[in-house]
Amino acid sequence: xxxxxxxxxxxxxxxxxxxxxxxxxxxxxxxxxxxxxxxxxxxxxxxxxxxxxxxxxxxxxxxxxxxxxxxxxxxxxxxxxxxxxxxxxxxxxxxxxxxxxxxxxxxxxxxxxxxxxxxxxxxxxxxxxxxxxxxxxxxxxxxxxxxxxxxxxxxxxxxxxxxxxxxxxxxxxxxxxxxxxxxxxxxxxxxxxxxxxxxxxxxxxxxxxxxxxxxxxxxxxxxxxxxxxxxxxxxxxxxxxxxxxxxxxxxxxxxxxxxxxxxxxxxxxxxxxxxxxxxxxxxxxxxxxxxxxxxxxxxxxxxxxxxxxxxxxxxxxxxxxxxxxxxxxxxxxxxxxxxxxxxxxxxxxxxxxxxxxxxxxxxxxxxxxxxxxxxxxxxxxxxxxxxxxxxxxxxxxxxxxxxxx
Numbered sequence: 001x002x003x004x005x006x007x008x009x010x011x012x013x014x015x016x017x018x019x020x021x022x023x024x025x026x027x028x029x030x031x032x033x034x035x036x037x038x039x040x041x042x043x044x045x046x047x048x049x050x051x052x053x054x055x056x057x058x059x060x061x062x063x064x065x066x067x068x069x070x071x072x073x074x075x076x077x078x079x080x081x082x083x084x085x086x087x088x089x090x091x092x093x094x095x096x097x098x099x100x101x102x103x104x105x106x107x108x109x110x111x112x113x114x115x116x117x118x119x120x121x122x123x124x125x126x127x128x129x130x131x132x133x134x135x136x137x138x139x140x141x142x143x144x145x146x147x148x149x150x151x152x153x154x155x156x157x158x159x160x161x162x163x164x165x166x167x168x169x170x171x172x173x174x175x176x177x178x179x180x181x182x183x184x185x186x187x188x189x190x191x192x193x194x195x196x197x198x199x200x201x202x203x204x205x206x207x208x209x210x211x212x213x214x215x216x217x218x219x220x221x222x223x224x225x226x227x228x229x230x231x232x233x234x235x236x237x238x239x240x241x242x243x244x245x246x247x248x249x250x251x252x253x254x255x256x257x258x259x260x261x262x263x264x265x266x267x268x269x270x271x272x273x274x275x276x277x278x279x280x281x282x283x284x285x286x287x288x289x290x291x292x293x294x295x296x297x298x299x300x301x302x303x304x305x306x307x308x309x310x311x312x313x314x315x316x317x318x319x320x321x322x323x324x325x326x327x328x329x330x331x332x333x334x335x336x337x338x339x340x341x342x343x344x345x346x347x348x349x350x351x352x353x354x355x356x357x358x359x360x361x362x363x364x365x366x367x368x369x370x371x372x373x374x375x376x377x378x379x380x381x382x383x384x385x386x387x388x389x390x391x392x393x394x395x396x397x398x399x400x401x402x403x404x405x
Contacts, residue, residue, distance in 0.1 A: 008286035009301040015388045017279070018227075026393045029358040030335060030384020031174050033224035034205065040228060043275035047268035054264060065267055072270040073257065075277035076233045078292045080200070080219055081210045086236035088257040089265060089273075093201055093222035093232035098127040099260060100197065100218065100234060101166075103245050105131030108165055115159050115167045115194075117142035118371040119151045121174055124199040124220070125367070128168050142169065142185075146372055149176045149327025153184035164194040171214070172203035175368050175382060177310075177332035179203065186215030201225050205280070205387070206306055206333045208299040211237050227387075228276030229269040234260065283387060306334040306385055309394055313383075316398045322405050326372060326380060334385035337362070337369070340404055345379030348404065352381075355400045359383055 015021055020035040027035060047068070053061035055069065073087040090096040114128050114137055132139045140159050144151050151169070160167060167189040172179045186196040198216040200209055205226035211219055219235040236242055239256065247259040254261070281291050283298035314336070317323050322341045340348050345361035352359050360382045364374030374380045383397070 008284040008297075009305040010285060011305070011388065011390050013285065014283065015390070018388055021388060024356065026357045026396055027386060028383045028389070028393075028397065029360060030386050031360055031382050033222075034227040034386045035388070036227050036229075037276070037279045039279055040272045040275045044229060044268045044272040047271035052267045065265075068267050068270050068274075069265055072231075072273050075274045075291075076221065076235060078290075079204065079209065079221070079277050079280065079295055080235055081212060081292065082219075082235045082237065083239055085256055086239035086242065088234040088236070088242075088260045089270065090232050090234075090261060091266070092224075092230060093199070093220050094123045094127075096232045096234050096260070097124060097197075097199070097220050098130070099248060099262070101127035101131040103248060103260065104166060104195070105135050105137070106246055108132075108135040108137045110136035111163060112137040113140055113161060113164045114138075115140045115142060115156070115164055115169075115189075117151055117169050117180075118144045119149070119173050119176075119178055119180065119368050120168065120170045120199065121202075122366055123201075124168055124170055124197075128166060137165070138163075140164075144178075144368060144371055148329055149173070149178050149368065149372075150329050151178060151180040153181040153188075156185045156188040160188045160192045160194055162192060164189070164192050166195050166197055168197045168199070170202070171198050171200040171209070171219075172206070172333045172335075173368060174202040174335055174384065175362070175380075176327040176329070176337050177335040178327060178329040179207070179331040179333060181331075182214050182216060186217075190215065202333060202335065205302070206299070207303050208296045211235060217241065223273050223276050226276060226280055229272035231266070231269050231273045302387060306389075309385055309389060309391070310334045310336070312391070313385075313394050313397070316394075317401070320398075320401060320405075323401060326369075326374070334389070335383070337374075337380040337382050339374065339377050339380050340401070343378065343404065345381050347378075348381050351404065352397075352400060355396075357397060357400060 017037045051061040055066045073084040076087045077084040189196040195217040197218045199220045201222040221233045223231045281294040284301040287294040287297035324339045326337045349361035363379040
């Protein structure tokens, strides 16, 4: 394994990989995904110019399609330490999660249970609630600590029962940044014979992921989160599980990941997915070894770098008397939310935009914000740091918010 140099995460170098930063705005809009690195855009463009046909032919264009799909599965597998034979590719994480929920739900009966959490985004709630409603299954909820926004893992010992079919939980909240103890939750689920489906969309750009260590049966990923194209993936820890699921593919002979893949792939986007994982592996320019080794090192460096930025931002925001930061989880990604006394979130977001800062306002009607009662104070402003965020940008945000007293 490679080692991490203290200065290996060179944010100035990384910023140079993003042409879109030339727009002059400060991008704290990570909730919608990071900007696109040049190498990803180039990979998509190059693949669109090349002759690519459907798989199964003996000619080069068809073989190129097959090689792109194979390489895309390998790239995603390297990202999370999995077997490429367990990687399902599709148009988005939300589409694939809905597809998985529908397939698994076919075997549920009245009185079966699915466990979700108040910490999760709608993309990891709606599919499971829909599947439960269709089959008469019971939805049980993991609750958060409203002071810290932690999701206590101990509660899952009582939440999970012999009737539980799926435990769906996030690896990190894109709203308040909390990273729950997925491994412990998965252990409780495994004891009861339930599947653990983990939405790793927001965690993947910021922390090294190890599917086996997490204990998840299925990981859900969206390449948009780290500057990749609009492509999603389901990663099965045990590829044999795919063989036990009913197929949704149009081809009756489909096996393995293809059983959950509907219609032809967008090959240029898959080429961009491969380039985006390579980009993640190069975040630490001192990283060496296999792509998996370089991913672990690079994302470890990213985690350390963002921990410093997040600590500065959290400390300085909490020092402002008119700002309330939501949550204070011990383990987190660089995403958080806040409210400002006497001002509604859309008003604050609009003011930030006049100062050249991109951020989102959330009215607080869904997910973790609903559990916190944020709607009663006019909603919350969501801030998401990215690989290219730097100290200057954090200082600008603090300065602008100080002016809103």
